[in-house]
Amino acid sequence: MPSEIFDENYPFLKKDELLSFEEITRLVSLFYQVTSLQKLRITGGEPLMRKDVASLIHSLSQATGISDIAMTTNGFLLPYHAKSLKKAGLKRVTVSLDSLDNERFGRINGRGIGIDPVLKGMAAASEAGLEVKVNMVVQKGVNDQDILPMAQYFREKGYTLRFIEYMDVGTSNGWKMKEVMTKKEIFEKINEVMPLEAQEPSYLGEVATRYKYKGQDAEIGIISSVSDAFCGSCTRARLSVEGTLYTCLFASKGTEFKSLLRNHATDEVIKSRIIETWHLRDDQYSVERMSKKNHTTNKIEMSHIGG
Numbered sequence: 001m002p003s004e005i006f007d008e009n010y011p012f013l014k015k016d017e018l019l020s021f022e023e024i025t026r027l028v029s030l031f032y033q034v035t036s037l038q039k040l041r042i043t044g045g046e047p048l049m050r051k052d053v054a055s056l057i058h059s060l061s062q063a064t065g066i067s068d069i070a071m072t073t074n075g076f077l078l079p080y081h082a083k084s085l086k087k088a089g090l091k092r093v094t095v096s097l098d099s100l101d102n103e104r105f106g107r108i109n110g111r112g113i114g115i116d117p118v119l120k121g122m123a124a125a126s127e128a129g130l131e132v133k134v135n136m137v138v139q140k141g142v143n144d145q146d147i148l149p150m151a152q153y154f155r156e157k158g159y160t161l162r163f164i165e166y167m168d169v170g171t172s173n174g175w176k177m178k179e180v181m182t183k184k185e186i187f188e189k190i191n192e193v194m195p196l197e198a199q200e201p202s203y204l205g206e207v208a209t210r211y212k213y214k215g216q217d218a219e220i221g222i223i224s225s226v227s228d229a230f231c232g233s234c235t236r237a238r239l240s241v242e243g244t245l246y247t248c249l250f251a252s253k254g255t256e257f258k259s260l261l262r263n264h265a266t267d268e269v270i271k272s273r274i275i276e277t278w279h280l281r282d283d284q285y286s287v288e289r290m291s292k293k294n295h296t297t298n299k300i301e302m303s304h305i306g307g
């Protein structure tokens, strides 16, 4: 979330502007009926800040039968919720951690918070039987010195670590190309010390390029949406909390569903809008990033549509 949320007058959305769990479940079920949807991810913002998010997971799991439900979280509240999330049908968590150094991590999260609560969150998730992955966004000159310590630590822990190239999502992070540590650079840094073997993608549209440490089962992933874009195989759709469907992480506009849901549209009407939105999508922001075509200045913030 942007740091302005700590201002007294920050304009948070009102409760009735957010989709209810029933509305989200209906929309996702209809999406499931007209596409080959197989995976769901609950993200944010911080998904564990939404009251009783476990009951949403339960409804989604019951309504669709989808078993691959994941969550991306900062991990802080996992010790309180991991068991109920698992019981509700959550399969996996991805916890964000950009450094093992307390001071650097405090600077990155902007609140001076150290790594202990995040590691405790991961441990709680693992104890509850959830699969744990870790996301590290690598920013040159900010936390690139943490690549090796993170790789070593999580190889021992047995959690898959995914390195993410620093992306120009939204407009507020002051992104510069020179701050991007590319997939090649990340790979070389690790491979020099801990040799890696490339793995075949496990499914079409997998966003991370996967590697195993030679002679071991532990693996890492590198997500290269800047240096090696994968728009052509992207199969993701993002639903914002206000009911807008976005077909690209870098979108500046999406397709609105809340008014259909609230104006008693039939399932058939909603399904046709889903089909139309999905089939007409032609986003390829990352492929066009550096070309003149790319003039988008009002990209939606990641805190709004999730990572």
Ligand SMILES: C[S@@+](CC[C@H](N)C(=O)[O-])C[C@H]1O[C@@H](n2cnc3c(N)ncnc32)[C@H](O)[C@@H]1O
Pocket: 043, 044, 045, 046, 047, 072, 073, 074, 075, 094, 095, 096, 097, 135, 136, 137, 164, 165, 166, 167, 168, 169, 173, 302, 303, 306, 307
């Ligand atoms: C936006 S967060 C939201 C979920 C949750 N609050 C969390 O902290 O994991 C989702 C993921 O996006 C990643 N992310 C945020 N900004 C990014 C950027 N500029 N480039 C690449 N990844 C980014 C985060 O590190 C995180 O793993």
